[in-house]
Amino acid sequence: MGVLWKLEPATAAKHRLYQRYLDAWWPILLQTAQSTGYTRPRVTLLDAFAGPGRYQDGEPGSPVIILDRLLHHDALDRMQLSPQRVHLVFIEKDRARYEHLMAELHARFGPLGDLPVRVEVRRGEAGLDSLPLLTELGAWGHPILGIFDSWGSVNVPLDVMRRIARNRSSEVITTFGPNWFSRREDLNLDILDTVFGGRTFWTPADEELRSDERWRIWLTTYRDALRRAGFGYQLQFQLVPRTGQPLYLVFGTGSPAGLRAMKDAMWKVDDRDGESFRDPRTRGAEADGQLNFFQMDELCDPELVELVTQRLKTGPAVVETIGEWLLTETARWMPKHALKAARQMRQDGQITVTGAGKLTTKSRISL
Structure with a gap:
C-alpha cells in the first residue's frame, strides 16, 4: 500500500459514525456543567493510527475530519477551547504518511501552533508510544478518547486499554479490518497474547473453523478483553456498507452517557447511504439496512425480535429490565425499543404477558 489509498465504503461509513459521535462527545466534555458549574480542565483525543490525512481521490482522513468537526462545531462558543485545555494527538508509524499528514494539516488549517x-x-x-505520549501531555486524570483504528492487524496491547479504562471518563474505539478474522494466523502468537491478555483467553476463538462464526467469536473475545481491562460498558458490532467488505468495531466506556451517545450516533448515520450495524449475537436476521426512529414507529426489526427472544430464553423478565439489557448488551438497541418489541411479539403470539391489562414497561413477559 502506498502513501495514499482508495477510501473504502466501510471506512466512509465509519467516518460518518465518528462524526456523529464526536458531535455529541465534545460538548458533553467541554461545556460547563449547568448543575454544578464544573469545567473540565483538559480533554484529550488520541488517534493512534492517523494515516496520511487524505485518501486517493481527495477525501479527508480521520485527523482532518476530527479537527475540522471540532473547529466548526455548533456549540463552539460554549466549549471554551484553548491549547491548554484541548489536545488532539495523532500518531502515524510510516514516515511518508506522517510527512503527508503534517503537510495536509498545515494546508487545511494553517500553522498548527496558531489553532x-x-x-x-x-x-x-x-x-x-500511546501511553508515553499521553503521559508527556498530562492527559491522565482527565477524559481521554482513544481511537485505535488500524485497517490491518490489531496489535495494541491490552495494557494500553487497561490504563485508559482506569482513567476517569475515558473511552476507546478499536477497529478490526475486513480480513483480520480469516488471515489472523499471520499474527505472532505473542502479539495475540498481549492484545487479548493471555493465550487462554483467545484460544477458544482460534479453534472456531466456521467462517461466519469466526468474526462473531473473535469480536466477543475482544469485547470480553475490554471488560477485563476495566470498561464497564462495551459495544461490539459489524458495520455493513451497501457495497464492499464490512468493518468490525468494539467500543469501551465507563459511562452510561457515553454508551447512549454512541448508540445515538449509530441511529443518526444517514441510512440513505445503505450502511447498517449488525449485532454478532444475531444469525437469523439479515442486515437489510438501518431503520431510523420514524420507521421503528411502524416496523419491528427482525434483529430486535431475535435479541429479545434470546434474552427471554434465559427466563421471564419485566419489559423495563429487557430495555436495560438492550442498552448495555446489544450493538445498537435502546431501552425504548423493548416495549415495541414486546407489543409485536405479543401480537405474533410469541410471548405471554403475566396478568391482565395494558402492556407497559412494568409488565412481566415470557416465551
Whole structure:
C-alpha cells in the first residue's frame, strides 16, 4: 500500500459514525456543567493510527475530519477551547504518511501552533508510544478518547486499554479490518497474547473453523478483553456498507452517557447511504439496512425480535429490565425499543404477558 489509498465504503461509513459521535462527545466534555458549574480542565483525543490525512481521490482522513468537526462545531462558543485545555494527538508509524499528514494539516488549517487547540502529530507506533505520549501531555486524570483504528492487524496491547479504562471518563474505539478474522494466523502468537491478555483467553476463538462464526467469536473475545481491562460498558458490532467488505468495531466506556451517545450516533448515520450495524449475537436476521426512529414507529426489526427472544430464553423478565439489557448488551438497541418489541411479539403470539391489562414497561413477559 502506498502513501495514499482508495477510501473504502466501510471506512466512509465509519467516518460518518465518528462524526456523529464526536458531535455529541465534545460538548458533553467541554461545556460547563449547568448543575454544578464544573469545567473540565483538559480533554484529550488520541488517534493512534492517523494515516496520511487524505485518501486517493481527495477525501479527508480521520485527523482532518476530527479537527475540522471540532473547529466548526455548533456549540463552539460554549466549549471554551484553548491549547491548554484541548489536545488532539495523532500518531502515524510510516514516515511518508506522517510527512503527508503534517503537510495536509498545515494546508487545511494553517500553522498548527496558531489553532485554538493543541495538535500533536508524532511519528511512532500505537502500541509502544500511546501511553508515553499521553503521559508527556498530562492527559491522565482527565477524559481521554482513544481511537485505535488500524485497517490491518490489531496489535495494541491490552495494557494500553487497561490504563485508559482506569482513567476517569475515558473511552476507546478499536477497529478490526475486513480480513483480520480469516488471515489472523499471520499474527505472532505473542502479539495475540498481549492484545487479548493471555493465550487462554483467545484460544477458544482460534479453534472456531466456521467462517461466519469466526468474526462473531473473535469480536466477543475482544469485547470480553475490554471488560477485563476495566470498561464497564462495551459495544461490539459489524458495520455493513451497501457495497464492499464490512468493518468490525468494539467500543469501551465507563459511562452510561457515553454508551447512549454512541448508540445515538449509530441511529443518526444517514441510512440513505445503505450502511447498517449488525449485532454478532444475531444469525437469523439479515442486515437489510438501518431503520431510523420514524420507521421503528411502524416496523419491528427482525434483529430486535431475535435479541429479545434470546434474552427471554434465559427466563421471564419485566419489559423495563429487557430495555436495560438492550442498552448495555446489544450493538445498537435502546431501552425504548423493548416495549415495541414486546407489543409485536405479543401480537405474533410469541410471548405471554403475566396478568391482565395494558402492556407497559412494568409488565412481566415470557416465551
